[in-house]
Amino acid sequence: MRVGHNGAMAARIVRVLLLMLTGLFVVVACGTSDDTSTGQSGAAAGSLAPGTVVIDVRTPEEYAAGHLQGARNIDVSSPTFVEMISTLPTDDPYVVYCRTGNRSAQAVAIMRSQGFTDVTDAGGIDEAQASTGLQVQSE
Template identity: 35%
Template sequence: MKPSLISVLLVVCISVFSCQTKNDKVIQLKPKEFNQFLKSNPQLIDVRTPKEFNLEHIVNAQNKNYFAEDFSTLIEELDKEQPVFIYCRSGKRSGKSITKFLNAGFTNIYELEGGILNWKDKGFKTNKK
């Protein structure tokens, strides 16, 4: 029997000890751990503005603008049964968006610590236009 993605994620987080938990449904990951999870092609959501997203973003990310009036509707389009990985520029918007993801019914939320700035600072690549 193949382990589920959620089981693998939890085991890795527990073994790494570098994960920080905001609550039992949200795990904050350092760039290295966040990158490991991206290999399974999860729901990756960039909550920055379309202008920021179009300049550069993490490969395979979808843009759902936190400042959009219909942000809550936009995230309703996502699969709540699957883990969601979110990031922004520095971690402020993604941190604020967590409440909206929780209110929408998401139960497995992973946030990139320090946003795309920390991601790039640690040497990870982005899609640049």
């Protein structure tokens, strides 16, 4: 390692560590059926607590093709994702889903890092539909 590359090497190490932590979070989140933010079992939920905001973190095209009733579309792959979620109250309850559960896990990790305190990763749209009882609708 050359001395001139210390900053670049440190940045690379930080990125790798963040990716590893995100991966660890996904593994831990997928390995349990309990929602630790509410204490309810995901399988037993079937409905949402009053005031819960449902967020679909897929692309606008995916959202338009079919989304859960009442869900807000905030694309996690958008460069303005953090800016968009920063307008939301951090202490409201949120349920986040995507197509398969990968992007929702990323979005939940970001939201928690931004101070959100009651965020549930509902996984993919099929899992989210089953756990919330909401119907899929298209625009």
